[in-house]
Amino acid sequence: MRSTTCRGSNDQFxxxxxxxxxxxxxxxxxxxxxxxxLSPYQCRGCGYWHLRSxxxxxxxMLCTDSALFLKDLYGTIVEAQETxxxxxxxxxxxxxxxxxxxxxxxxxTKTQPGSEKRRRG
Numbered sequence: 485m486r487s488t489t490c491r492g493s494n495d496q497f498x499x500x501x502x503x504x505x506x507x508x509x510x511x512x513x514x515x516x517x518x519x520x521x522l523s524p525y526q527c528r529g530c531g532y533w534h535l536r537s538x539x540x541x542x543x544x545m546l547c548t549d550s551a552l553f554l555k556d557l558y559g560t561i562v563e564a565q566e567t568x569x570x571x572x573x574x575x576x577x578x579x580x581x582x583x584x585x586x587x588x589x590x591x592x593t594k595t596q597p598g599s600e601k602r603r604r605g
Contacts, residue, residue, distance in 0.1 A: 489530050500532040507533035546586040557589040564590035
């Protein structure tokens with residue numbers, strides 16, 4: 485159920501859970517479906533349970549991936565490259581780093597830099 489009082493960093497109302505168990509189930513479903521690692525916390529404002537990301541990554545509000553999900557935005561080229569290296573080791577996915585055309589951050593893409601097919605954003 486969506487909260488009517490609590491908003492996340494993206495200014496959208498948070499999902500609220502009436503128990504820690506329900507929040508844990510929600511976190512597991514989100515990880516299984518989308519790959520995002522979330523952890524439950526009890527809100528001091530409303531008393532219900534919400535989920536928060538276990539990573540410090542931010543999302544770019546202007547760039548989307550091929551599935552139209554907001555792209556992760558990394559603060560430094562080093563942070564982006566470390567993530568790309570980890571994905572190559574753990575998931576056998578080759579990713580490349582490129583500068584976000586809309587902000588002072590960095591994104592990852594499956595398309596090799598310099599490829600004419602790559603779309604901006």
